[in-house]
Amino acid sequence: MKYPIALKKIIGSEHYKVSVPDLPGCECHATTIDQALIDIEKSMASHFSILAEYGESIPHASTIEKHQESINQVIWCLVDIDITPYLGKSHKINVTLPELLIKQIDDRVSKSEAHKTRSGFIASACLQALNN
DSSP states (O other), X not given: OEEEEEEEEOTTSSOEEEEOTTSTTOEEEESSHHHHHHHHHHHHHHHHXXXXXXXXXXXXXXXXXXXXXXXXXXXXXXXXXXOGGGSOOOOOOOOOOOHXXXXXXXXXXXXXXXXXXXXXXXXXXXHHHHHO
């Protein structure tokens, strides 16, 4: 899932304050933008781990446009993070799909670096539909 990240240069300093508006309290400081993106991804993983530990749901990512109105004078970035490890244990289910759809899914998975399995592809499609 791609989360918008706000980077704000701290005046009179060589540091950036980095925050994830969709994850209140998830922020860090860094001296470079590159390091900020590395550090915030680690902070997000920790944040998701805590949410999962307490059985809380993972907040959906909003668009940058949604946050632009309330957060000014920042550099906007997107961090793509796999949230599936924080969604809980996997359970096997039976799903009935048309043969042509299964072939299309398998074709897409075989050509994709993002999806390694049919189940992963279906899970991503479900998450995307739930976010809309």
